[in-house]
Structure formats: C-alpha cells, structure tokens
Amino acid sequence: MAPTSETLTAERILEATEEVLRRHGPAKATVVDVARALGVSHGSVYRHFRTKAALREAVTKRWLDRTSEKLAVIVDRDESPEERLRAWLGALFEAKRHKAGDDPELFATYTVLTDENGTVVGEHIADLTAQLTRIITAGAGSGTFPVPDPAAAARAVFQATGRFHDPCHAREWTAPGVDEEFTAVVDLLIRGLSSPSR
Amino acid sequence: MAPTSETLTAERILEATEEVLRRHGPAKATVVDVARALGVSHGSVYRHFRTKAALREAVTKRWLDRTSEKLAVIVDRDESPEERLRAWLGALFEAKRHKAGDDPELFATYTVLTDENGTVVGEHIADLTAQLTRIITAGAGSGTFPVPDPAAAARAVFQATGRFHDPCHAREWTAPGVDEEFTAVVDLLIRGLSSPSR
DNA sequence: GGAATGACAGATATTGAAATCTGTCAGCTG
DNA sequence: CAGCTGACAGATTTCAATATCTGTCATTCC
Numbered sequence: 001m002a003p004t005s006e007t008l009t010a011e012r013i014l015e016a017t018e019e020v021l022r023r024h025g026p027a028k029a030t031v032v033d034v035a036r037a038l039g040v041s042h043g044s045v046y047r048h049f050r051t052k053a054a055l056r057e058a059v060t061k062r063w064l065d066r067t068s069e070k071l072a073v074i075v076d077r078d079e080s081p082e083e084r085l086r087a088w089l090g091a092l093f094e095a096k097r098h099k100a101g102d103d104p105e106l107f108a109t110y111t112v113l114t115d116e117n118g119t120v121v122g123e124h125i126a127d128l129t130a131q132l133t134r135i136i137t138a139g140a141g142s143g144t145f146p147v148p149d150p151a152a153a154a155r156a157v158f159q160a161t162g163r164f165h166d167p168c169h170a171r172e173w174t175a176p177g178v179d180e181e182f183t184a185v186v187d188l189l190i191r192g193l194s195s196p197s198r
Numbered sequence: 199m200a201p202t203s204e205t206l207t208a209e210r211i212l213e214a215t216e217e218v219l220r221r222h223g224p225a226k227a228t229v230v231d232v233a234r235a236l237g238v239s240h241g242s243v244y245r246h247f248r249t250k251a252a253l254r255e256a257v258t259k260r261w262l263d264r265t266s267e268k269l270a271v272i273v274d275r276d277e278s279p280e281e282r283l284r285a286w287l288g289a290l291f292e293a294k295r296h297k298a299g300d301d302p303e304l305f306a307t308y309t310v311l312t313d314e315n316g317t318v319v320g321e322h323i324a325d326l327t328a329q330l331t332r333i334i335t336a337g338a339g340s341g342t343f344p345v346p347d348p349a350a351a352a353r354a355v356f357q358a359t360g361r362f363h364d365p366c367h368a369r370e371w372t373a374p375g376v377d378e379e380f381t382a383v384v385d386l387l388i389r390g391l392s393s394p395s396r
Numbered sequence: 397g398g399a400a401t402g403a404c405a406g407a408t409a410t411t412g413a414a415a416t417c418t419g420t421c422a423g424c425t426g
Numbered sequence: 427c428a429g430c431t432g433a434c435a436g437a438t439t440t441c442a443a444t445a446t447c448t449g450t451c452a453t454t455c456c
Contacts, residue, residue, distance in 0.1 A: 007399095043450085046448085159361045162367075168367070194393070205429095238431090239431050240419090242430055250419085
C-alpha cells in the first residue's frame with residue numbers, strides 16, 4: 001500500500017476507519033489509529049470530519065446504505081407483488097444473517113455503531129419501509145393486497161418481521177428452525193395483506 | 199422490620215434480594231448485601247441457593263411468572279377467541295410498557311437478569327406461547343381461525359409482536375404512535391389468522 | 397494560500413495494587 | 427443435630443495514578 005502518495009479524501013478516511021474498526025473493535029478504535037493507518041497526523045482527519053462521532057456516523061451510514069442498495073434492486077423486478085415481497089423480506093433476513101454469521105466480531109462492532117447513531121438508523125429504516133411501501137402499493141393497485149394504507153401496512157410488515165432483521169435478535173438467527181419460523185411469519189403476514197375483508 | 203426474628207426461608211431471601219437489586223442495581227448487588235439486609239451471615243444464604251447465579255435466576259423466574267399469571271386469566275375468559283387474542287396481546291404490551299415506564303431503572307435491572315438467564319426466559323416464552331396456543335386452538339375449533347397448526351400460528355404471532363413485548367425494544371415503547379403501530383400489527387395478524395385460504 | 401502538522405488542555409482510558417466478594421467448610425450454638 | 431457462623435483462598439471489583447486520546451489552533455510546508 002502507498003498511503004502517503006494519494007491526496008487525503010473523505011472516502012479514503014472512511015475506508016481506513018472501517019479497517020481500523022475491523023482490527024481494533026469499536027471500543028479501542030481511535031482517530032489517532034485512523035490517522036496512523038493513513039500515514040497522516042490526526043489533525044488532518046479532523047479537517048474532513050468535525051468529530052470522532054461524525055466519522056463513526058459516516059461509517060455507519062455507508063454500511064447501512066450498502067444493504068439498502070442491494071434490496072432496492074428487488075423492488076423494481078418484473079415479478080408479482082407477492083413474489084417481490086417474499087423475495088425482499090427473504091433477502092433482508094439473509095443479508096443480516098449472513099453478516100452476523102460470517103464475521104460475528106465485525107457485526108458486533110456495527111451493532112455498537114448503530115446503537116450510538118439513532119438518527120442514521122432511523123433514516124435507514126425510513127428508506128427500507130419506503131421500499132416496502134412501493135411493493136405493497138403495487139399490490140394495492142393490482143388488487144393482490146387490498147389495503148387502504150400501503151405505507152401503514154409496510155410499517156406493520158417491517159415491524160412484525162423485526163425478529164428477523166433487528167440486530168438485537170442476532171443471537172436467535174442461528175437457532176435450528178428459524179427458517180421455518182421466518183416462513184411462518186411471512187406467510188401469516190401475506191395472508192393478512194391478501195385478505196379482502198375490510 | 200424484624201429481620202432476625204423469623205426463620206430464614208427461600209422466600210424471604212428472594213424478597214430481600216429483590217429489595218437489594220432495586221436499591222443497588224444488578225452490577226453492585228452482592229450476596230453479602232442480601233445477607234446484611236436479612237441480618238444473617240452470607241453463609242446462610244448459600245444454604246438455600248447454591249450460587250449467586252442460582253439466586254438471581256430464582257428472582258428472575260419469580261418476576262416473569264408474575265406476568266404469566268396475570269395473562270393466564272385472560273385465556274379462560276368467556277369471550278370470543280378474537281376478543282381474547284386482542285385482549286391478551288394488549289395486556290402483554292401494556293404490562294411490559296408499564297413496567298418499563300414506571301421504574302426504568304428497575305426494568306433495566308431485570309433486563310440484565312433476563313439476559314443472563316436464557317433458560318428461564320426460554321421457559322417463560324414457552325409458557326406464554328402455550329397460552330396463545332390455547333386461544334388460537336379455541337378459534338380453530340370454532341372456525342374463527344382456520345389454521346392447520348395452532349401451535350405454529352401462536353409462535354408466529356408471538357414473534358411478530360416481539361417489538362411490543364421484547365425488552366430490547368423498550369426504548370421504542372414511549373414513542374408517539376406506538377399504539378397505532380401495535381394495533382396495525384395486531385389487525386394484520388388477526389386478518390391473517392382469520393383468512394380461510396389455505 | 398490552502399492543506400497539513402504537532403504541541404497543547406481537558407477528557408477519557410489503562411493499569412496494577414488494595415479492597416471486596418464468592419463459595420467452602422470446620423466448628424459453634426440453641 | 428440442624429442450622430448458622432465467620433475465617434479463608436481464589437476470583438473479581440474498585441480506585442487513583444498514569445498514559446492515551448480528542449479536538450483546537452498557531453505555525454510550517456508546498
């Protein structure tokens with residue numbers, strides 16, 4: 001690597017910060033560490049991020065946005081609303097479970113980060129429910145999901161599946177039978193959305 | 199109070215432990231404190247509970263059982279399955295939210311205790327889902343809830359409402375609009391349970 | 397002149413020695 | 427003799443001194 005050769009940019013700082021977090025964990029990762037990894041003084045880092053908290057927030061946002069982007073692809077696929085809804089929820093669960101199982105320490109690190117950045121997480125959730133709303137609205141248009149308020153239905157679906165995407169339940173994602181439980185919840189919700197009685 | 203006059207019983211130790219936990223919090227509550235509160239030596243406490251962990255586990259179980267007992271009353275009420283289901287879920291949410299809002303510190307204490315006593319919590323959840331299963335089975339019998347597997351449906355309903363009873367979501371229970379969100383999720387689930395399509 | 401540096405003050409984290417706690421058990425007490 | 431006590435060893439926690447970090451800014455460098 002040639003850390004000193006290129007100009008210092010916010011992007012490079014974020015990459016270095018992710019690496020430092022991966023190596024040291026959230027408690028011991030310092031701004032000085034990040035600067036050291038980049039071969040600059042820590043004062044230079046403060047030129048791009050006003051505080052350590054702002055830096056951590058930016059890293060958190062990047063991480064969450066990567067998931068959002070993956071899921072956004074599913075929203076516009078050429079499939080029925082029900083298929084897309086199942087695929088979207090399944091992909092969300094799969095993405096989270098994979099991250100948690102793949103590198104538990106890194107996942108724990110990001111769980112700490114999300115805990116301290118409520119605002120960013122709130123925006124991420126708003127983003128995800130907006131995607132869900134688009135799918136359900138399509139279903140409302142075609143008559144598959146006869147709901148009066150797709151946005152409210154989207155929030156309900158998102159919250160009802162919380163056990164399968166909220167980090168505070170990560171421990172349960174490796175238990176035997178979670179897949180059946182996930183399917184059971186999704187089936188129940190889709191039957192609720194599909195029910196014509198209003 | 200006359201702590202030295204009565205005989206030392208497991209029950210009295212549990213009461214004293216709750217008091218010590220209330221006063222000192224989970225991190226600083228010691229067996230010595232409990233013994234001091236009872237006016238006995240800590241050796242005597244170990245006659246009734248093999249370890250500090252066992253003592254904390256027993257306190258946790260007591261606390262959880264109090265909620266179970268309250269809800270059990272609703273299961274056998276003389277109402278329709280749907281009414282009982284709504285009442286039961288509402289009471290569960292209300293009980294948890296009340297505990298969390300009433301005395302946040304004590305609630306935090308018990309959250310720590312439940313985190314360290316996975317087995318007891320597992321039994322508590324099994325107990326609650328058994329209660330739910332009874333209500334849904336009644337609905338299956340009467341045709342209100344045409345589900346093939348009431349126990350599986352109960353688990354799904356319990357998990358889908360997790361946001362409204364799992365302690366890790368306690369922070370969100372005071373947000374404005376939670377009641378509407380709760381109602382939306384319950385409505386959606388009940389519509390799913392009531393749907394005849396299988 | 398715009399970007400980077402490094403010394404600095406106050407806040408936070410680390411460390412290791414001293415204090416406290418857990419769990420045991422031989423002996424006391426009623 | 428059944429139940430309680432208190433001294434004890436090893437584990438854990440506390441506390442204060444020490445080291446490191448955060449955020450600023452006058453100065454240097456290209």
